[in-house]
Amino acid sequence: MSAIAIDKPPQASPPAAAPGLHALYQQSGIAEVLGQLDRELIGLAPVKGRIREVAAYLIVDKARRAQGLTSGPPSLHMCFTGNPGTGKTTVAQRMADILHRLGYIRKNHLVSVTRDDLVGQYIGHTAPKTRDVLKRAMGGVLFIDEAYYLYRPENERDYGQEAIEILLQVMENQRDDLVVILAGYQARMDVFFQSNPGMASRVAHHIGFPDYTxxxxxxxxxxxxxxxxxxxxxxxxxxxxxxxxxxxxxxxxxxxxxxxxxxxxxxxxxxxxxxxxxxxxxxxxxxxxxxxxxxxxxxxxxxxxxxxxxxxxxxxxxxxxxxxxxxxxxxxxxx
Amino acid sequence: MRVTQGTFSFLPELSDQEIHAQCEYAIRRGWALAVEYTDDPHPRNSYWEMWGLPMFDLKDGAGALLEINDCRKTFPSHYIKVNAFDATQGFETVRMSFIVNRPPEEPGFMLRRQEGAGRTIRYTTHAYATNKPAGERY
Structure with missing residues (x-):
């Protein structure tokens, strides 16, 4: 850590007692979150691994801030794919709690929606509906279950596209305020991302849920x-x-x-x-x-x-x- | 002349961060936030146009800020205020209201005197801005 500090210009000299990573880890209560995760969720190694990475990042970010280095939260939009019953919804519902305790999001709340909540029935109905959902989810996690239903390629006048565009805009501009989690079956999500490259590039974390043994x-x-x-x-x-x-x-x-x-x-x-x-x-x-x-x-x-x-x-x-x-x-x- | 009405009106303009903090305060107290706008600055004009419905199910100030910024984009030189409505019995009224946007130029008010019967004089204020029809004022 001191090696990093030397590289910085002198005005950013580190405070005398910058806490070490281990001290930060103990202060944050993250150990408890991770322990609980291991106890209550069986299997799901890729999911736990990703949550560990996020936890480690947030601690390192805190340490960087203490040393005066630039720090900013990474984009945490996620996509959960897996077969039926592998725990996508359960983990998403727990994600709000985890991210809140890790200090990534401000509010511990999750808004769970499907296509019906985002897409309207007539012209001009979709945008206010989607915005309303986004507004409610601000500060927490927006969970879109079976997200591939948003895009219906067979109907080119489908209003789902409009909802996707508004989602993309907010996902990009308000990364600090909102974490979006998409969930769905693997094959259909692949098709969804292929036809919406904008969405694919804005979702940084694709987590596969393996079948249980x-x-x-x-x-x-x-x-x-x-x-x-x-x-x-x-x-x-x-x-x-x-x-x-x-x-x-x-x-x-x-x-x-x-x-x-x-x-x-x-x-x-x-x-x-x-x-x-x-x-x-x-x-x-x-x-x-x-x-x-x-x-x-x-x-x-x-x-x-x-x-x-x-x-x-x-x-x-x-x-x-x-x-x-x-x-x-x-x-x-x-x- | 700078219109001062509602909370914080004698302070410098609130930054977005400060607006967010105030919205958080209102949400914490269980008040519902609403955004309203007008181009008639008269102090007795208390019923402004509503920008959407009051936000009863908001969890975070960022949601209110989303609406405020939308309203600012549509009406960049109108007065925009945020109301925080308290629904608890006994109050059932707006508990906090502050201006978050105002026109760059505020021409102010004229004092009109009306000479009545005898030597009585009635006074009334008239906003210069309202000489123009609504929508063309600022």
Whole structure:
């Protein structure tokens, strides 16, 4: 660091006690943010790597400012691409919190929009609508889910183009005030960027969300259940492992979203099992034990259609729910 | 003659940074910001034209500044003010209002005397700028 200071003209002489990088790191509380990220998000190495880079940059930037070197925030507009259920929306929702705690954005808030919120229905309707969304998002993060819908090449009079132009203008001129995150499936986003080179060049960070491995999916299942105050017993754990093995090979596999749906169904079966047990022994007045209420047993999971011998891929009703085109908008717990 | 009305009107013009800070203050207090403009500087002209709707769901001053700069671009030599409206019961009124843009030349006001019955005199102020029709004043 002192070598840098020597290169500078004398008027920018460093203050006597400029804090070192390590001291800045400890002051900033970034370690806590990164630790939390590692605990709560399973897998997703590229995402965590990029967040680490940003954190390191912001610390170095602070140190540079302390030494009187020029400093300015880099553009942090991002694009998240990946298959369904890989955690794009979840990470985006967490990004506002992370960037706020790193001191990059001023307000800890995220405005999540889709095409409907940006594009109007008639001439002259789009610009005010887009500007209104941008205004609300100022100081925080604007998250555009399924951003490729903004551009509809089949209709040359589509108003989406107008929304894109306004977005580009603000993304360029007000980099300090706003971080824009685009999200979508890889193939469609590629087409989107090819037809909008302006957008491609203004989004500096393209982060791919890899598919989860079977082991990661199992960890995710356990984390989800812990959050909901459930637990798998040992047999259920190996049943879950089998379930994931089977499910991975099926079409329309939507990573963590499929796991969440499977767990939701297992919870229904568990409730049904407890209820029927209670009905069969009506003279037992005692409340079900805490452990029974929390435990999901192997039977709850093995009852899935996936394990039934006659099941054909195109017959499983679960597929309809998790097909990417009609997947319900992911709530916060989507991981 | 420099028109002074609203908050900070005896201070030098606010910089964008200061406007941003004031907007932040209003947002922090839960007030809704609104941008208004006019080319009639009369002090009793309290209902200015609205530049868009009041911004009830703003989180950061940068959003208000976006609107202010848009309004400045459209009306570079009009008076533009920012109002901060407090919706809490009991107030339900504008709590802060300050001018963020003004014409380069402000011709000022004429004092008119009207001689009434007897030797009474009624006084009225008249802005020189309003001699011209609206839209051509500055």
């Amino acid at each position: 079977a082991e990661e999916l199992l960890q995710i299942a356990r984390l989800m259940l812990t959050r909901m105050d459930y637990r798998l017993d040992d047999e259920a754990l190996s049943a879950m492992r089998d379930y994931i093995e089977h499910r991975l090979r099926r079409p329309h596999f939507a990573n963590a979203r499929s796991i969440r749906n499977a767990l939701d169904r297992a919870r229904l079966r568990q409730a049904q099992r407890l209820f029927q047990n209670a009905m069969q022994a009506p003279d037992r007045r005692d409340e079900p034990e805490l452990d029974a209420l929390m435990r999901i047993s192997a039977a709850d999971i093995r009852a899935s259609r996936l394990f039934q011998p006659d099941n054909r891929p195109d017959k499983d009703p679960a597929q309809i729910v998790v097909a990417p085109q009609v997947a319900p908008r992911a709530p916060t717990s989507n991981r």
